[in-house]
Amino acid sequence: MADNGDPVLRLTGLNKSFGAVHVLHDVDFTVRLGEVMALVGDNGAGKSTLIKCIAGIHPFDSGQIEFDGRPVTVDGPRAASELGIEVVYQDLALADNLDIVQNMFLGRERRKGLVLDEPSMEEAARETLARLSIRTVKSVRQQVASLSGGQRQTVAIAKAALWESKVVILDEPTAALGVAQTRQVLDLVRRLADTGHAVVLISHNMNDVFEVADRITALYLGRVAADVARAEVTHGQVVELITAGRSGDLGLAPQTAAESI
């Protein structure tokens, strides 16, 4: 088992085009265990494409993915989850009419012969929720329909954490939430990293990013503008990196930044 701080997922020189449109240019991206890596960038910067390449939804043109130090191929969503990469999408992938346990094990139910092994699934679900200190649900047998937006988001994240996953990718987890619920989810994101997961947080909200992230990767028109520790940058610098690709001596060379437009 790798220790906290070890890079678990490393992308080098990733390129991806959709037809004539070159979406990702030589992207290098590293995620470490126990760390929250924020992935920021304007609309169209390539965040979603990058995530989908990692999750095995889009094949990429060139570049390499290393997982736990060895090169791997991710040729489908299944391959990604077998490696231990889980993605929590923005539009939650939860079924309203099922309860929390059923949702957490959806598609990967534990069975005893032909029959579902409900007791063991319920215990495991509760254990995971307790480990992540998710204590706002009254019952794990509550239907997801009766949960609030924040609770649903926490269940979706806990679902990703259930599978001994090493990398959890969260696509704008707080986008549709109120203040108190955003709080809940950010706490959870932090705990996820503290319990040894590597977390990738995609967000537009600088407050969220500065609150929970350890490192920040800014994408600018398909290129990595900067990969910096949170403590080393200010709010304003990150916003400049997102909007202009550079900020002071950080970011892309002026020429690259200009020609990307």
Add this chain to the structure above:
Amino acid sequence: MSTDIPGDGVAKGPDLTKRPDLTKGATGGTMTLADSDFATDRREHDMRSALLDYWHRIKAGELGALPAVLGLISLVALFTALKPDTFLSKGNMANLSVQALPITILAMGLVFVLLLGEIDLAAGVASGLCAAVLAKLITDAGQPWYTAVLSGVAIGIVIGTSIGWLVSVLRIPSFVVTLAFFLGLQGVTLRLIGEGGTVPVRDDVIVALSNKNMPIWLGWALAGVCVAGYTATQLLRWRRQHVRRLHSKPIEFVVAQCAVVAAALLISTYVLSLDRAPSPLITLGGIPWGVPLVAALLIVCTFVLGRTAYGRHIYAVGGNSEAARRAGINVTRIRISVFMIASGLAAVSGIVAASRLNSVATSAGGGNTLLYAVGAAVIGGTSLFGGRGKARDAVLGGLVIALIDNGLGLLGTSAYLSYLITGLVLLLAASIDALARRRRSSAGR
């Protein structure tokens, strides 16, 4: 087990000392401690709190079988009051149980389709066509009953596969596909039987399904086995959940549920076992053979839907097909399979209907058959929006529909009233479903 749950509700991360701002939120917002820590899962119940718990679930829109059961009871009470001597007569009770058979089986298949939020308008005429094939094979081709039954069911499954393929692969709305099949299959039946004709069914085994009764001892034995089996499964499951400290219903509720089921089973067995022959010279009693058939189908369907991964996936696709797809469930296969089940059970229902009438007419399964079956499923508690419903809904709803038909027939009401009343009951059931759904989504916090 009890020590690992910190009661203060404050998050305990190793990093929290460095981030004091994060700890505030853990108990913040509207959350109170009583609601947290899976409190509901771990509460011990006494009689009062069990009743209270049940009441809260009703208020939150988790109605279960309650509306259908209440409907059944009030209909029985109503018709008993209006026609005391004929309605509750032993002969009529047996008649009622046979009347409900075809519609119940048809509805049970439809529950699978409705769970996905789809509809199968062709199930009724598919049942007619399968029955026609069965009758032709027995009467004209001289085949034994089992060949005929297997062929009928096989044709049902083929029809279901075609519908399912068109719906899930070509992505034509199921309403349109099955409407086309509804029209087309009537033509096939007409061609098969010949205009205006009927094919008689005289095979002993097929006819016995609706017209002969089990020996009385066998009826009691089966009822006993069912009661014992049901009670044992429920109590064992409760015990397992309780010992492992999992979420369980209050034991009082489980016992009450078992008592209700046992009472219903034993009382109906008793009524059906009484001698109902009109003349004292012969004896006629026992449970019609079709009833254990429905019971077996009910047990199998309940097991498949509630206890297997396949059943879980049906609910998931019905609730959120995109979530199911992302969870790695083969949505296309699930979709085709439910149409196969619906049409397969429709074939069985057609055979039972043929047995009851001793013949198959060109109009078999046409007219209102399908709409009654959909109505039965909805009255039982299956939602037309998908994702919600159980196999037992078909039985409860089928009984309600048969009761209305039977009771109004005894009262000698005109046909127009009978249609009106059935329509109103269906509307009532759908409104209860819609209201309960609203409550469920607002009851969360």
